[in-house]
Amino acid sequence: MKAQNCVFLSALTMACPFLRDVVDEEALVLRRAFRRERVFRNRLDPLAFPDDHLYERYRFSADGIRYLCRLLGPRIKHRTARSHALSVEQMVCVALRFFASGAFLYSVGDAEQLNKATICRTIRSVCLAIKALADVFISFPGHRRLCDMKEEFYRIAGFPNVIGAVDCTHIRIKAPSGAHEADFVNRKSFHSINVQMVCNADCVISNVVAKWPGSVHDSRIFQASEIYQCLSQGEFSGVLLGDRWYGCQPFLLTPFTDPQEAQQAYNHAHARTRARVEMTFGLLKARFHCLHKLRVNPVRACDITVACAVLHNVACLRKERAPRVPPAMDWDNPAIFPDDDSGRLLRDQYVLNYFSPSLS
Incomplete structure (x- = not known):
């Protein structure tokens, strides 16, 4: 019986485009009513995660990463924001992920959604900035x-x-x-x-x-x-x-x-x-x-x-x-x-x- 109703509604909506729009809109309203609201995190903010998540990937808590950003910011911050330059937080997290995992550069790039050349330059810049504080x-x-x-x-x-x-x-x-x-x-x-x-x-x-x-x-x-x-x-x-x-x-x-x-x-x-x-x-x-x-x-x-x-x-x-x-x-x-x-x-x-x- 349900199959016959589906076939009937499908044929009816194909015959009447206006009715098809009404059915689609009602279906969308029903899906929104019963669907749980999703929470999207800011992908550009690497610190928008709990400390357990950060420690697993970067070996530092959010407060620790912020401390490193304040410490290294004057040495690694880009002068301009041209060409979508990475923020200090992103640069520090890229280097920490490499230090913590020891993975290949392309693997770090895939995780941070950056290309291999950017990863290499960023790690080198942060590494030298940290070494200068030895x-x-x-x-x-x-x-x-x-x-x-x-x-x-x-x-x-x-x-x-x-x-x-x-x-x-x-x-x-x-x-x-x-x-x-x-x-x-x-x-x-x-x-x-x-x-x-x-x-x-x-x-x-x-x-x-x-x-x-x-x-x-x-x-x-x-x-x-x-x-x-x-x-x-x-x-x-x-x-x-x-x-x-x-x-x-x-x-x-x-x-x-x-x-x-x-x-x-x-x-x-x-x-x-x-x-x-x-x-x-x-x-x-x-x-x-x-x-x-x-x-x-x-x-x-x-x-x-x-x-x-x-x-x-x-x-x-x-x-x-x-x-x-x-x-x-x-x-x-x-x-x-x-x-x-x-x-x-x-x-x-x-x-x-x-x-x-x-x-x-």
Whole structure:
């Protein structure tokens, strides 16, 4: 019966165009009456979403992104609005989406509804603007008093006089072209840059050196760094903690290779305290997935790494949501720098004064 009515109405409306318009208008009114009202968000406003949505894509809340926009706006804002120039908010969100996802540029462009060339220029502009702020957000030994930093490290495992933990991490890159391609092949046989970082007890980065190929050893990077020169000249009161692949120095304490009873207590406290730098690497790479592999040349890879370190500190200082940290990777690399005699003497004094069984 319903089919016959449909056929009848169809034939009637075809025969009478006026009646067809009336039927169409009534059908439209009925659809509007029973249809739920749709809410359209402004696609030009990347912040028109809840914080969960923003964090998933940009690793920052709406307030955090607005803070970055105010911080970077004077450096990246277009002078005119010609050719539909991107707003500061759009530029910051484009770069953050790339840092957070590590996706191909065309994938970021599809997500942000922009072409690949615009994405590339925007990421480069924002990256350099963030890198220019490295001296503001990354400073050794930090923005807090030395006594407070030492106390925070001491609370971890009772290791005294610590002002930082140092280590290196490898950032995978694509094989660079040129005569020095082999220099970037590391011990795990893939191309990378070897990045040195120092962190405090809150996993805030206080020093970063991103300029060395993956084949360069951690100890060599440390001895060529500015922080080594400052510490060796006694500019800071305190010591760094490094793993057993560094040479023991008066300002860089390492664990014992074959510990005795008191030395085992020292090694245990040393390992728990130094683990903060491993946690920092885990947080950094979990927050910015682009650092798992960068499909750019080594110079740009270094710039992106420093920019991510700055953003990591901003996120830590602003108490942004921390990502889940995967298990740390253990690099089995041989030590090539011997211990310093004065370094070994200071390490023995630490064992005698702080970790001897007679003190317990």
